[in-house]
Amino acid sequence: MDLHPKGVFCAALTPLNADLTPDLGAFAGHCRHLLDEGCDGIALLGTTGEANSFSGAERRALLESAIKAGVAPSQLLPGTGVTALTETIELTRHALSLGVTTVVMLPPFYYKDISDDGVYACYSEIVQRIADPRLKVVLYHIPQMSHQPISHAVIARLRAQYPEVFVGIKDSSGDFANMTAMIEKFPGLAVLAGADPLLLPLLKKGGAGCITATSNLVARDLAYVFRHFNGSDPALEAAQNRIIKARERASLFPQIASLKVLLAHQTGHNGWRRVRPPLLPLPQENIDRLLTAGPALKETA
Amino acid sequence: MDLHPKGVFCAALTPLNADLTPDLGAFAGHCRHLLDEGCDGIALLGTTGEANSFSGAERRALLESAIKAGVAPSQLLPGTGVTALTETIELTRHALSLGVTTVVMLPPFYYKDISDDGVYACYSEIVQRIADPRLKVVLYHIPQMSHQPISHAVIARLRAQYPEVFVGIKDSSGDFANMTAMIEKFPGLAVLAGADPLLLPLLKKGGAGCITATSNLVARDLAYVFRHFNGSDPALEAAQNRIIKARERASLFPQIASLKVLLAHQTGHNGWRRVRPPLLPLPQENIDRLLTAGPALKETA
Numbered sequence: 292m293d294l295h296p297k298g299v300f301c302a303a304l305t306p307l308n309a310d311l312t313p314d315l316g317a318f319a320g321h322c323r324h325l326l327d328e329g330c331d332g333i334a335l336l337g338t339t340g341e342a343n344s345f346s347g348a349e350r351r352a353l354l355e356s357a358i359k360a361g362v363a364p365s366q367l368l369p370g371t372g373v374t375a376l377t378e379t380i381e382l383t384r385h386a387l388s389l390g391v392t393t394v395v396m397l398p399p400f401y402y403k404d405i406s407d408d409g410v411y412a413c414y415s416e417i418v419q420r421i422a423d424p425r426l427k428v429v430l431y432h433i434p435q436m437s438h439q440p441i442s443h444a445v446i447a448r449l450r451a452q453y454p455e456v457f458v459g460i461k462d463s464s465g466d467f468a469n470m471t472a473m474i475e476k477f478p479g480l481a482v483l484a485g486a487d488p489l490l491l492p493l494l495k496k497g498g499a500g501c502i503t504a505t506s507n508l509v510a511r512d513l514a515y516v517f518r519h520f521n522g523s524d525p526a527l528e529a530a531q532n533r534i535i536k537a538r539e540r541a542s543l544f545p546q547i548a549s550l551k552v553l554l555a556h557q558t559g560h561n562g563w564r565r566v567r568p569p570l571l572p573l574p575q576e577n578i579d580r581l582l583t584a585g586p587a588l589k590e591t592a
Numbered sequence: 593m594d595l596h597p598k599g600v601f602c603a604a605l606t607p608l609n610a611d612l613t614p615d616l617g618a619f620a621g622h623c624r625h626l627l628d629e630g631c632d633g634i635a636l637l638g639t640t641g642e643a644n645s646f647s648g649a650e651r652r653a654l655l656e657s658a659i660k661a662g663v664a665p666s667q668l669l670p671g672t673g674v675t676a677l678t679e680t681i682e683l684t685r686h687a688l689s690l691g692v693t694t695v696v697m698l699p700p701f702y703y704k705d706i707s708d709d710g711v712y713a714c715y716s717e718i719v720q721r722i723a724d725p726r727l728k729v730v731l732y733h734i735p736q737m738s739h740q741p742i743s744h745a746v747i748a749r750l751r752a753q754y755p756e757v758f759v760g761i762k763d764s765s766g767d768f769a770n771m772t773a774m775i776e777k778f779p780g781l782a783v784l785a786g787a788d789p790l791l792l793p794l795l796k797k798g799g800a801g802c803i804t805a806t807s808n809l810v811a812r813d814l815a816y817v818f819r820h821f822n823g824s825d826p827a828l829e830a831a832q833n834r835i836i837k838a839r840e841r842a843s844l845f846p847q848i849a850s851l852k853v854l855l856a857h858q859t860g861h862n863g864w865r866r867v868r869p870p871l872l873p874l875p876q877e878n879i880d881r882l883l884t885a886g887p888a889l890k891e892t893a
Contacts, residue, residue: 311717343675343702346682347648374644374675376869381647399870401644401701403737409870416612416869436704438739568677568717569700569710 294481294499295458296393296429298331299490299513300368301506302339304551305353307565313345313353314562319360321507321554326366329514330506333357334395336370338436338463339504339547344567347378351385364390368502372397372431376413380420393427395461395502400437407445414449418456428456429502433463433485440464443476450477461485461502471496487513488535491527494520505538507550508557512537540585548573552581595782595800596759597694597730599632600791600814601669602807603640605852606654608866614646614654615863620661622808622855627667630815631807634658635696637671639737639764640805640848645868648679652686665691669803673698673732677714681721694728696762696803701738708746715750719757729757730803734764734786741765744777751778762786762803772797788814789836792828795821806839808851809858813838841886849874853882 303325306317322333335357336342336350345353354369371382371394383394396417398410418426430449434440441460449457462470463485470489473482474497481499484490490501490513506513512530519527541549548566552573555563564572573581604626607618623634636658637643637651646654655670672683672695684695697718699711719727731750735741742761750758763771764786771790774783775798782800785791791802791814807814813831820828842850849867853874856864865873874882 338702344677344700346676346678349676349678375647375650376645377647377650399645401639401737402870403739405870406872409872412869412872436702438704568713569703569706571707571710571713 294479295427296332296368296481296483296499298500299329299506299510299517300332300334300483300500300502301325301330301510302337302502302504303333303335304507304547304554304563305340305345306560306563307567308562309565311565311567313349315352315356317560317562318353319356319362322357322362323360325506325510326362328510330510331500331514331517332366332368333362334368334370334461334502337395337431337502338433339507339550340370341547341567341570342370343373344570347382350382354386354389354391358389358391364392367391368393368395368429370395370397370431372399374399374401376417379417383417383421383426384423387421387423387425392425393429393458395429395431397431397433397437398439398441400439403438405439407442410439410441410445411448414445414457415452418453424455426456427458429459429461429481429483430457431461431463433461435464443473446473446477446480450480459483459499465489467492470498474498487538488531490534491516491520491531504546504550505534505541507554508541509534509537536585540581543581543584544573544577545570549581552578556582595780596728597633597669597782597784597800599801600630600807600811600818601633601635601784601801601803602626602631602811603638603803603805604634604636605808605848605855605864606641606646607861607864608868609863610866612866612868614650616653616657618861618863619654620657620663623658623663624661626807626811627663629811631811632801632818633667633669634663635669635671635762635803638696638732638803639734640808640851641671642848642868642871643671644674645871648683651683655687655690655692659690665693668692669694669696669730671696671698671732673700675700675702677718680718684718684722684727685724688722688724688726693726694730694759696730696732698732698734698738699740699742701740704739706740708743711740711742711746712749715746715758716753719754725756727757728759730760730762730782730784731758732762732764734762736765744774747774747778747781751781760784760800766790768793771799775799788839789832791835792817792821792832805847805851806835806842809842809854810835810838837886841882844882844885845874845878846871850882853879857883
């Protein structure tokens with residue numbers, strides 16, 4: 292069965308201007324660069340992209356900027372799930388209006404102790420109200436952040452009721468056993484790893500690919516792993532090792548701020564270092580430690 | 593020192609039409625009824641009001657509907673804190689544009705493990721950008737839902753930097769020791785209980801009042817407690833007992849759906865029973881159990 296979405300998708304970081312508005316030009320350039328490096332698409336406006344720190348208008352502007360810069364709508368997987376179903380619908384409809392048909396959708400994440408019935412009701416209501424046969428949804432399972440896991444029972448009900456819509460799941464829990472269990476349980480569901488080092492083992496189990504943060508830095512290595520995972524050449528091992536090291540390095544300090552420091556260093560554009568509160572930029576001491584913690588990152592052309 | 597806000601504020605429930613849009617007419621009528629019952633004001637668009645399940649436009653319409661119905665802006669304390677600081681600013685500015693100057697503000701609640709510096713940075717950025725000397729903020733401490741406690745260190749910094757702005761805190765943690773500690777530590781800070789039965793003991797410790805859910809049903813009793821808390825008449829004890837019982841009853845099943853069932857029963861308007869996903873209405877069996885679990889609630893005139 293053909294999986295969709297399939298491949299390496301970068302959970303793109305969002306560059307900011309000095310006033311903390313999204314730097315649309317730098318963002319669009321970064322998306323094009325990631326595709327040049329071999330990404331199959333851009334999963335913009337996720338946790339790594341600080342999406343929930345942006346207003347609806349800012350989110351729409353970011354998506355539009357990528358399309359205006361020539362990125363094909365089919366290569367864009369924006370995050371559109373917020374706490375209010377009417378806003379999730381608005382953001383998803385906006386994506387569809389631009390020709391973007393696959394979105395990554397968080398469950399609502401304000402109320403706690405929501406039952407499976409409540410999570411199902413939310414997704415179901417959203418799909419029914421949008422009522423667009425083009426819509427494809429990647430569920431977003433990131434319980435450590437959303438505090439709202441997406442259970443197998445919910446996935447089964449959504450797949451049964453809307454088989455054409457709920458095509459994939461991004462699993463950012465880090466729980467490899469959960470990912471492989473979903474591959475076995477839900478044939479045709481695209482299971483995407485949320486952690487870069489898991490792309491290789493997940494592909495061997497029938498996974499569809501990944502949506503990951505470190506791909507902002509090592510997209511080329513991830514693309515290599517995706518295309519050669521069944522091989523055993525030394526280049527595959529080397530790529531996987533670089534991926535593991537890059538992720539370890541980005542985890543020395545808070546991850547999003549760290550990735551931004553490393554990307555600023557790689558691109559020579561210090562604007563990348565900015566984050567929006569409640570996230571904070573790394574103190575200079577930690578920037579220094581981070582930049583000397585590993586080999587110099589490849590400079591982009 | 594004069595505390596503000598001071599009194600009994602109802603965390604108003606939000607009635608819905610059959611299509612789950614806010615029923616603005618019923619909402620405005622409920623606000624007026626609550627004031628008639630003795631509430632000092634309405635803390636609309638909080639957790640009990642399902643605020644995070646509504647879009648920005650829906651939130652603005654609800655606030656406007658209360659004002660159009662003749663509720664004084666000074667009696668309205670809307671919740672305006674969301675995950676994106678630009679949207680928190682937009683909602684707060686909208687309130688100010690209507691003459692509403694006191695808002696209840698959640699900290700950002702998507703990212704986890706945010707440091708005190710990050711929480712401070714968020715509130716500080718919001719106040720600086722709004723730059724309106726009329727603005728008064730009630731901090732909203734509800735860690736069981738937001739997973740973002742507001743520490744005493746953050747309160748101290750905000751009070752030191754913006755003494756005219758951060759005038760109060762709603763403590764919905766249920767932790768009475770935390771409430772009394774804040775009263776001692778921060779003279780002039782209006783500490784408001786988030787749980788109805790705590791109004792009476794908190795007033796005796798110097799608390800400013802409450803913002804509570806059960807006040808949708810027993811506002812008159814809370815108003816009585818507020819005005820007579822220093823007395824020892826049997827009417828005070830009776831009011832406090834009714835408050836405790838009403839809250840216990842509303843806690844048999846999920847609280848918001850239960851309160852809505854009880855309010856539907858009290859008003860005779862079954863539209864009150866609707867909730868927006870991810871919350872779900874009570875099953876009929878539980879509605880029956882809830883309605884027979886206590887004395888008939890007073891019918892409104």
